[in-house]
């Protein structure tokens with residue numbers, strides 16, 4: 001099992017403070033979450049292998065680089081789309097797979113309602129995206145589906161996590177590294193992260 005990587009970059013922490021604030025509008029929430037996702041993604045991809053390429057500059061030939069393997073981003077619907085919007089401009093060639101999971105509001109158990117997974121999963125570097133890791137039920141279920149479809153190299157990026165969700169991931173998927181901007185105190189009686197930021201999907205989409 002690997003320890004979660006908590007991204008302490010000062011800009012990440014400033015964007016995180018903005019999305020936590022109750023008075024932040026959906027418009028600003030989107031903007032800050034997109035920036036924060038980009039910072040987390042840059043950290044999470046820092047170990048990806050590259051292949052050398054030859055590049056002709058206006059002056060000379062030099063060595064360049066390209067990613068050695070295909071990259072697949074998998075937002076967990078809905079709120080994971082907020083991370084995708086920030087990340088995709090960095091890797092426009094990435095394939096985007098979707099997993100739809102909604103927590104039951106009474107039981108907090110994940111209900112999987114949609115999946116669209118590409119055949120390229122086995123050879124790809126796969127980035128599972130969700131702003132919130134609360135009980136961990138949604139991320140564990142999404143990772144299960146990805147592995148069942150052949151994914152072998154999965155990384156989870158979640159903006160706000162907590163000990164309960166991290167423990168669930170470590171127990172169920174100890175091979176999956178987790179990148180997060182914060183490990184919060186824990187869950188309240190409704191399984192919301194405290195202090196957290198509330199319902200990420202509702203805040204991002206204004207519902």
Ligand SMILES: O=P(O)(O)OC[C@H]1O[C@H](OP(=O)(O)OP(=O)(O)O)[C@H](O)[C@@H]1O
Nearest residue numbers: 077078079102103134135136137138201
């Ligand atoms: O770790 P868990 O306890 O499973 O909770 C986290 C999940 O809850 C939220 O999604 P939600 O179910 O609210 O769906 P939504 O994105 O459609 O709002 C969040 O985006 C995660 O997917």
Ligand SMILES: O=c1cc[nH]c(=O)[nH]1
Nearest residue numbers: 134192193198199200
């Ligand atoms: O705190 C939480 C927990 C689950 N889902 C959210 O959006 N926020």
Ligand SMILES: [Mg+2]
Nearest residue numbers: 199200201202
């Ligand atoms: Mg929600």
